[in-house]
Structure formats: structure tokens, C-alpha cells
Amino acid sequence: MTLIKIEHAKKVFDHTVVIPDLNITIKEGALFTLLGPSGCGKTTLLRMIAGFNSIEGGDFYFNEKRINDQEPSRRNIGMVFQNYAIFPHLTVRENVEFGLKQRKLDKKIIRERAEKYLKLIQMEKFMDRKPEQLSGGQQQRVALARALAINPEVLLMDEPLSNLDAKLRIDMRKAIREIQREVGITTVYVTHDQEEAMAISDQIAVMKDGIVQQVGSPKSLYHRPSNEFVASFIGRTNMLNAELKHNEEGIAELHLQNGFTIPYPKLNHLDDQQVRISIRPEDFIRVEDTTSVDTFKVRIEDSVYLGLNTEYVVSLTDKHHIQVTEESSFDEDLNVGDRVHLTINTNKINVYCADGLTNLSEVK
Amino acid sequence: MKNTKKVNRFRLDIWGIAGLVILITYLLFLVYPVGNILKQSFYTSELGFSIENFSKFFSMSYYSDTLFNSFKVSITATFFALIIGILLAYLFAMFDFKGKKFLRILIIIASMSAPFIGAYSWILLLGRSGVITSFLSRIFGFQMPDIYGFSGIVLVFTLQLFPLIFLYINGAFKSIDQSILEAAEGMGVTGIRRFFKVVLPLLMPTVLAGALLVFMRAFSDFGTPMLIGEGYRTFPVLIYTEFISEVGGDAAFASALAVIAIVIALSIFMLQQVVSLRFAFSMNALHPVGTKKVTGIKKVLVYVASYGIVFTAVLPQLYLVYTSFQNTSGMVFQSGYSLDSYLEAFSRMGNSIFNTIRIPFFAIILVILFAVFISYLAVRRRNAVTSTIDSLSMIPYIVPGTVLGIAYLTSYNTGIGGSGILSITGTTMILVISFAVRRLPYTIRSSVASLHQISPSIEEAAQSLGSSKLNTFFRITVPMMMPGIIAGAILSWITMISELSTSILLYTVNTRTVTVAIYTEVIRGNYGIAAALSTILMIFTVLSLLLFMKVSGKDEISL
Numbered sequence: 020m021t022l023i024k025i026e027h028a029k030k031v032f033d034h035t036v037v038i039p040d041l042n043i044t045i046k047e048g049a050l051f052t053l054l055g056p057s058g059c060g061k062t063t064l065l066r067m068i069a070g071f072n073s074i075e076g077g078d079f080y081f082n083e084k085r086i087n088d089q090e091p092s093r094r095n096i097g098m099v100f101q102n103y104a105i106f107p108h109l110t111v112r113e114n115v116e117f118g119l120k121q122r123k124l125d126k127k128i129i130r131e132r133a134e135k136y137l138k139l140i141q142m143e144k145f146m147d148r149k150p151e152q153l154s155g156g157q158q159q160r161v162a163l164a165r166a167l168a169i170n171p172e173v174l175l176m177d178e179p180l181s182n183l184d185a186k187l188r189i190d191m192r193k194a195i196r197e198i199q200r201e202v203g204i205t206t207v208y209v210t211h212d213q214e215e216a217m218a219i220s221d222q223i224a225v226m227k228d229g230i231v232q233q234v235g236s237p238k239s240l241y242h243r244p245s246n247e248f249v250a251s252f253i254g255r256t257n258m259l260n261a262e263l264k265h266n267e268e269g270i271a272e273l274h275l276q277n278g279f280t281i282p283y284p285k286l287n288h289l290d291d292q293q294v295r296i297s298i299r300p301e302d303f304i305r306v307e308d309t310t311s312v313d314t315f316k317v318r319i320e321d322s323v324y325l326g327l328n329t330e331y332v333v334s335l336t337d338k339h340h341i342q343v344t345e346e347s348s349f350d351e352d353l354n355v356g357d358r359v360h361l362t363i364n365t366n367k368i369n370v371y372c373a374d375g376l377t378n379l380s381e382v383k
Numbered sequence: 384m385k386n387t388k389k390v391n392r393f394r395l396d397i398w399g400i401a402g403l404v405i406l407i408t409y410l411l412f413l414v415y416p417v418g419n420i421l422k423q424s425f426y427t428s429e430l431g432f433s434i435e436n437f438s439k440f441f442s443m444s445y446y447s448d449t450l451f452n453s454f455k456v457s458i459t460a461t462f463f464a465l466i467i468g469i470l471l472a473y474l475f476a477m478f479d480f481k482g483k484k485f486l487r488i489l490i491i492i493a494s495m496s497a498p499f500i501g502a503y504s505w506i507l508l509l510g511r512s513g514v515i516t517s518f519l520s521r522i523f524g525f526q527m528p529d530i531y532g533f534s535g536i537v538l539v540f541t542l543q544l545f546p547l548i549f550l551y552i553n554g555a556f557k558s559i560d561q562s563i564l565e566a567a568e569g570m571g572v573t574g575i576r577r578f579f580k581v582v583l584p585l586l587m588p589t590v591l592a593g594a595l596l597v598f599m600r601a602f603s604d605f606g607t608p609m610l611i612g613e614g615y616r617t618f619p620v621l622i623y624t625e626f627i628s629e630v631g632g633d634a635a636f637a638s639a640l641a642v643i644a645i646v647i648a649l650s651i652f653m654l655q656q657v658v659s660l661r662f663a664f665s666m667n668a669l670h671p672v673g674t675k676k677v678t679g680i681k682k683v684l685v686y687v688a689s690y691g692i693v694f695t696a697v698l699p700q701l702y703l704v705y706t707s708f709q710n711t712s713g714m715v716f717q718s719g720y721s722l723d724s725y726l727e728a729f730s731r732m733g734n735s736i737f738n739t740i741r742i743p744f745f746a747i748i749l750v751i752l753f754a755v756f757i758s759y760l761a762v763r764r765r766n767a768v769t770s771t772i773d774s775l776s777m778i779p780y781i782v783p784g785t786v787l788g789i790a791y792l793t794s795y796n797t798g799i800g801g802s803g804i805l806s807i808t809g810t811t812m813i814l815v816i817s818f819a820v821r822r823l824p825y826t827i828r829s830s831v832a833s834l835h836q837i838s839p840s841i842e843e844a845a846q847s848l849g850s851s852k853l854n855t856f857f858r859i860t861v862p863m864m865m866p867g868i869i870a871g872a873i874l875s876w877i878t879m880i881s882e883l884s885t886s887i888l889l890y891t892v893n894t895r896t897v898t899v900a901i902y903t904e905v906i907r908g909n910y911g912i913a914a915a916l917s918t919i920l921m922i923f924t925v926l927s928l929l930l931f932m933k934v935s936g937k938d939e940i941s942l
């Protein structure tokens with residue numbers, strides 16, 4: 020199994036720096052996802068690993084082997100493209116055998132290996148068809164088999180599901196996940212869809228403007244986003260301005276602009292300052308009995324019933340709007356204009372410094 | 384999509400070498416001869432640098448009138464070709480009638496034949512002693528108007544060229560959505576008014592593109608005015624006669640004429656670029672215009688018009704087939720039928736039939752080879768060398784056949800620069816190369832188009848699977864381009880076998896093609912042999928066309 024190490028990678032296109040200085044280590048056998056908005060440089064980085072883009076700086080390693088100057092055809096990579104890139108003039112079998120033939124393997128071995136991988140993706144029935152007779156999902160399966168059949172050191176996938184319809188996308192991502200586990204191959208997966216990334220990955224690198232914002236498991240990205248960008252890119256969140264102040268007893272408190280105060284002893288060690296707070300919609304809790312807990316009042320502006328949850332847009336007394344999610348129930352009866360009381364699940368919030376770049380809750 | 388037009392540095396790998404070979408070939412066989420013509424037109428050993436040749440042309444109406452004549456016939460023929468072509472395409476698109484497929488094939492055949500063969504056949508039909516002429520005067524005492532000169536040239540060009548307009552417009556109709564017509568109808572615009580207010584404006588870009596193409600063809604055709612023009616001399620005729628005339632053809636003056644022809648063609652070419660940009664809009668028809676059933680008198684009119692037009696277009700070809708079986712003696716058709724004309728054609732002109740297969744065949748191989756490499760270099764490996772090649776390969780668009788013929792003759796007669804190297808005049812090679820050079824731009828365009836259809840990621844996929852760049856090119860890229868290229872090559876083949884304007888200058892007894900043989904036999908008055916050869920040529924064309932349809936899987940041709 021292969022460990023991928025990228026040190027100080029730099030990419031320049033016609034005098035514009037697309038990736039300034041990027042460091043990533045991808046563990047053996049992991050499914051590692053590059054996630055970020057369109058244009059952030061995911062494809063560029065993937066193609067640098069594959070060898071289709073020149074490398075303007077830094078070092079790329081597969082285990083101990085530096086691959087910077089290797090031709091793509093020598094890197095022993097499997098690649099799956101957004102547009103499938105199936106060879107249209109070859110049959111399904113010939114597509115899968117193509118890479119094996121380049122390796123001058125024995126005819127018998129080629130056949131067996133191709134069949135093995137076609138079985139793995141459940142396409143053995145379509146072996147002798149031409150690609151044009153296959154659906155998009157089937158073509159992408161063939162592309163996956165073709166990439167895996169050569170026993171590559173790493174598997175690279177660039178938005179492999181973007182051209183499929185929503186339902187198929189979910190089936191395919193399961194299939195990819197299972198096959199990747201079964202084969203145990205180190206995989207770099209590119210997507211702009213955070214839900215897909217969360218569902219499929221061991222590790223995710225969130226990128227913005229060619230810079231890695233955070234690397235972590237789906238869980239840590241969701242619960243401890245290291246900056247405001249990650250917090251709002253992964254899932255949904257409300258970003259609120261607040262002031263960090265210490266009370267007489269020296270306990271840190273967060274003063275929201277609507278007057279609500281959250282005791283937050285975690286940050287006792289910090290000086291008083293302006294901060295930004297990220298509160299996920301599900302971390303607001305509606306309270307009926309306001310005597311035992313501190314609450315604040317909001318007015319319901321809009322609601323969308325989604326089955327499992329109901330999503331509300333509510334306005335604070337300071338006129339800011341926030342999103343709130345609540346598990347739906349049969350007898351819920353809240354209408355626009357109703358006023359309700361909310362409190363906050365303070366364990367789950369994240370506090371950032373005023374520029375949003377550092378997660379203060381994390382800093383020790 | 385990534386910007387693939389990125390300019391790379393030139394590197395001396397396999398692609399670099401291919402690029403250099405192509406570049407040198409172009410320098411030798413295009414830049415050198417055309418440059419030579421330019422030089423000759425401005426520079427003589429006696430006078431040094433002078434524009435005397437040009438002032439001679441423009442100051443003497445004996446010469447400059449030919450240019451005026453050329454514009455006159457070309458514009459008139461384009462006008463009539465537009466009317467007939469659009470009318471026929473309209474009938475095809477709007478109405479339901481039987482035999483459309485058959486008519487379409489006939490139209491394609493008509494468009495593919497050499498124009499001068501049409502001219503020759505129309506002389507047999509409508510000339511001074513033509514069958515229709517004498518039939519009318521014998522029975523009705525009716526005197527046909529003279530078809531020699533202006534009217535004859537226009538007649539032949541119109542019938543020869545309206546099929547091109549038809550094929551263009553026919554394609555364009557497919558991109559008009561039925562709903563547009565229905566919307567117009569809903570607003571009370573119907574019939575003829577709808578045609579002029581709605582349909583014609585939508586077809587306008589195609590009409591203009593087709594018109595320019597047709598104009599260019601008419602302007603540069605040399606065989607037709609030569610045969611049917613009599614005293615009415617057009618510009619290509621002047622170029623040819625000035626160059627070839629027995630009493631010391633004036634190569635310098637002919638070169639000046641050639642330069643003028645190039646300038647005109649260049650202007651039209653640029654006009655076309657501007658026009659196609661200005662008027663380009665894209666339409667997409669979910670439901671292309673559906674045909675309507677017609678009844679009564681309207682039905683009769685539709686049938687008469689469509690069958691009548693197509694029949695008139697193929698009439699000259701059919702009549703030649705008929706006369707090829709007649710007994711003939713020189714220019715006179717005798718009573719009785721036999722295969723004598725064919726026997727004589729084979730015995731006297733047999734080698735021309737062989738040449739017509741051999742020479743275009745070699746040329747096609749060259750064309751395919753070069754087109755594949757050039758398009759690949761231009762699309763996937765852009766650098767200074769390949770950009771230069773790309774531009775050079777477009778030059779033949781603006782060099783009329785006669786001009787290229789003259790350029791080759793004067794440039795290779797004594798080898799390059801009189802050195803004896805490449806003194807290929809009179810060889811098969813010179814014909815092969817001239818055919819290939821003239822046809823390359825078209826094939827390159829279509830290969831570039833088919834290459835653009837191939838996503839770069841397909842090639843990258845092959846590379847990621849361990850295939851080297853060269854292996855990927857031959858195993859993946861070329862096979863994917865092939866269907867398009869083969870189809871294009873067959874079309875090129877068809878145009879080559881009916882090519883006259885270059886080969887008439889470059890042929891020798893050993894390298895004459897069927898087209899050249901037909902021309903010379905017509906001039907010599909051996910009408911039987913000419914008819915037999917024309918029929919053979921037509922059979923070649925039809926067979927090639929059927930092959931094209933089989934290969935491309937379409938019964939349509941886009942030009």
C-alpha cells in the first residue's frame with residue numbers, strides 16, 4: 020500500500036499562482052477527499068499527482084519514491100474522470116484490458132484479471148458491449164474497473180459522480196466506498212459536494228483558493244471546523260458577532276448582540292475581545308418553560324417542513340435572521356409571527372476570533 | 384473545460400519532428416511555388432522590380448473586361464442558384480412527397496460532377512445543332528435563344544451550383560423548430576409572408592455562407608466558360624490562355640493575373656469569415672419542422688417543381704450516358720447503338736481511367752496522413768511551429784486551381800530555383816502533390832472538428848493506464864478520429880476525380896486523368912469517347928458516394 024506525501028507543492032498557470040504552498044500526507048489505504056468550492060484548485064492538485072500538470076515547486080512522493088519527473092504512464096496510477104473517458108471504439112472488456120495489455124502481461128492473465136474486475140463492479144454481463152450502449156452509471160463502473168485492473172499504487176478520482184443523477188449518485192458512492200475498502204487502495208477523491216465528501220471519506224482536506232484550510236475526519240470537520248470558512252462550507256451554520264468578556268468571577272462570557280449571554284469558561288484564559296460564533300441550526304433549542312434556563316425571544320419568519328426536521332427562519336430582537344432546525348412532530352403548530360424562546364447547546368458551538376481565521380475553542 | 388489553446392514551447396520530440404517535416408513540406412510545395420508566382424508578377428530579369436504587368440492588365444479593357452465578366456456571371460449564377468436551391472429546400476422541408484431520398488441522392492450526384500461536363504452536355508442539348516434546339520425548330524419553327532456566352536455559362540453554373548445551396552439550406556431547416564413556425568402562424572403570418580418574414584431570416588447565415596461558396600466556385604471555374612463561353616472570356620480563361628498560349632505564353636503576365644485572382648479569393652474568404660461571425664447564432668430544434676400533406680393543384684405543383692428541378696439538374700449527365708451508347712463519328716451521332724465508344728475509350732484513353740484511380744488514391748493517402756498529424760499538432764500541441772503550419776495549411780483555400788497549376792509548372796520546371804532538385808514537372812508526383820495540397824484544408828478542418836469531439840481526458844485515461852503518448856495517439860486518438868476522416872477522405876476523393884483546373888495544366892500523356900481526357904476529347908470533337916468517359920466518371924462518383932453513405936451511416940452530406 021502506498022502513502023502519498025506532498026510537500027510545498029506549488030502550481031502556477033500563466034503567471035497566476037493557483038496553489039501557493041501545499042502540504043498533505045495521505046495514509047496508506049485511506050480514501051482521502053479534496054473538498055472545496057469550484058475553482059479552488061482540486062483538479063489542479065489531482066492532475067499534479069497524476070502527472071498531467073507540470074509541478075512548479077515542491078515534492079510529490081509515493082512512499083519513498085519521488086515522482087515529480089515521472090511520466091504519467093509510469094506512475095502506476097488509476098484514474099477516474101468526471102466524463103468517464105471510456106474508449107468509445109473498444110468494448111467494455113477491451114476497455115478494461117487496455118491497461119493490462121500495456122503491461123505486456125500474459126493473454127490468459129489479462130482475460131482473467133479483466134473478468135475479475137468486471138465481476139467486482141457487476142458488469143460481467145455487459146462485457147462485449149460497446150460503451151455507447153451503456154448508461155452513464157455503467158460507464159463510470161467500467162471506468163472504475165479499468166482503473167483498478169492495473170493494480171495501481173493510487174486511485175485518483177475527479178468528481179466521478181457529478182454527471183450522474185441524484186439517486187444513482189448515492190448508489191455509486193456506496194459502491195465506490197465498498198470497492199475501495201475491499202481493494203484497500205490509497206485513493207484521492209475530488210468533489211465539491213460536501214455531503215458526498217462526508218459520506219465517503221476517511222479524511223477530508225477542505226481547500227480554498229489553493230490553500231488547505233483543514234484536514235480531518237468528517238466528524239471533526241463538522242464539529243470542530245478550524246475556521247469560519249470550513250464551518251460554513253461543511254453543513255450549515257449561523258455566524259454571529261459577539262463579545263468575549265469576563266465577569267466579576269473571572270468566568271468568560273459570550274455576549275450576543277441581542278443581549279443574550281452564554282457562559283463559556285473554556286475561554287477563561289483569553290483576553291476580552293470581539294469574536295464570531297458559529298452555531299449550527301440544530302443547536303438552538305426551543306424552550307417552553309423559561310423559568311429554569313436562560314432563553315432569548317425570537318419571532319418566526321418562515322418555516323419549511325422537511326419530514327424528519329422542520330427548518331425555521333427566525334428573527335432576533337436585534338433584527339438579525341438565523342436558521343433553526345427542530346425535529347418535527349405531528350402536533351407542532353408554529354406559525355409565522357409566533358414568538359418562541361430559544362436557548363443554545365453551548366457544548367457544540369465554536370468561537371472564532373474576529374477575522375474568522377482561528378478557532379478559539381480549539382486553542383489551548 | 385480547460386483552455387487547451389495554451390501555447391507550449393517547441394520541443395524536438397516525435398511531435399517536434401513531425402511538425403518540422405510537415406513545415407518543410409509546406410515550404411517546398413506551397414510557400415515556394417506561390418511565392419515564386421508573386422515574385423514573377425513583380426520582377427522580371429529585364430526590368431527588375433516593376434508593376435508593369437498589373438498596369439497592363441488594368442489599362443487594357445481586352446484584359447480587364449474578363450474580370451468584369453467573371454463578376455457578372457458569378458453574381459448572376461449565384462443569384463439564380465440561391466432562388467432554385469432555397470425553393471427546393473423549402474419544398475423538401477415543408478411538404479410531404481414521394482421519392483425525397485432518391486431525389487436527394489440525384490442532387491448530390493449533380494453537385495459532384497465536373498461543371499464543364501455539364502457545359503458540354505448542354506451544348507449537345509441546346510447548342511446550335513443541339514437535339515432540343517433542332518427538335519423545337521423542326522416541329523414548331525421555334526428558334527431557341529443562343530446559349531453560348533453569358534447565358535450558357537450562367538445556365539451551367541446555376542444548375543451545377545444550386546445543389547450546394549440546397550444541401551446547405553436543407554441542413555439548416557433541420558435546426559428550425561416547428562414551434563417557431565406555429566408561433567408565426569398564431570400571429571397570423573402564414574404562407575409566403577411567413578417564409579419571407581420568419582423562415583428566410585432564420586436561414587440567413589446559411590444562405591450567406593452558401594452564397595459565398597457558390598460564388599467562389601463560379602468565379603474560379605475554368606472549364607465551363609472555356610467550352611460554352613465562345614467569345615465571352617472570363618478571368619480564369621484569360622489566366623489559362625495567357626499562360627498556355629502557343630505563341631510564347633507570358634508567364635510573368637499570367638503570374639500577375641494569378642496574384643489578382645488570389646487577392647480576390649482572399650477578399651471573399653475574409654468576407655466570409657466576417658459574415659459568418661456577424662450572422663452566427665445557434666438554434667436548436669427539439670422538434671424540427673414537420674412536413675405537411677398537400678392535395679389537389681398544390682400537390683401537382685410541388686411534384687412538378689421538385690422533380691422538374693432535379694431532373695433538369697441531372698439531365699446533362701443522363702444525356703451523356705445515352706449518347707455514350709450511340710454510334711458516333713467525330714462530332715456526329717449516327718443512328719444505331721453500340722459499345723464502340725467504350726471500346727475506343729478504353730483503347731485510346733485506358734490509362735486515364737487507371738490514372739483517375741491511381742493519382743487521387745496516392746493523394747488521399749497523403750491527405751489523411753497529413754491531416755491527422757496537422758490537426759493533432761494544431762489542437763493538442765500548439766506551439767510556434769504548429770501555429771505556422773495551421774495558417775499555411777489554409778492558403779489553398781484562396782489559391783484557385785488554375786493558379787496553383789501555373790505556380791507548380793513555373794516553379795518545378797527546372798527544379799527548385801533552377802537547381803534541378805525536385806524537377807517534377809510531368810511526373811505523377813506533381814499531380815499527386817497538387818491534389819493533396821488543394822484538398823488538405825478541407826480534410827484538416829474536418830479532422831480538427833472530430834478531434835475537438837474527443838475529450839483530452841480520454842487520452843489522459845490511456846496514459847494513466849500506462850500507455851505512452853505515441854501509443855495513445857495511434858491506439859486511441861487516431862482510431863477515434865478515423866470514421867470522420869475516412870468519410871471526409873471519400874468526399875475529397877470524389878472532388879479529386881472530377882478535378883480539372885489544376886490537372887489540365889500539369890498533365891502529360893502518361894498522367895492524364897479521365898477528367899482531362901474528357902476535356903481534350905471534347906475539344907478535339909471526339910464526342911463518343913467523351914460521353915463514354917463521362918459515364919465512367921459518373922459511375923465512379925456514384926460508387927464512391929454509396930461507399931461514403933455506408934461508411935458515414937448517413938444519406939446526407941455536409942460540405
Ligand SMILES: Nc1ncnc2c1ncn2[C@@H]1O[C@H](COP(=O)(O)OP(=O)(O)O)[C@@H](O)[C@H]1O
Nearest residue numbers: 032037056057058059060061062063064385386
Ligand atoms: N490549464 C489551465 N490554464 C490556466 N488556468 C487554469 C488551468 N487549469 C485550471 N486553471 C485555473 O486554476 C484554478 C483552479 O482550477 P481547478 O483546479 O480546475 O479547480 P477545481 O477543480 O477546484 O474546480 C482556476 O482558477 C482555474 O481557472
Ligand SMILES: [Mg+2]
Nearest residue numbers: 061062063178
Ligand atoms: Mg475540478
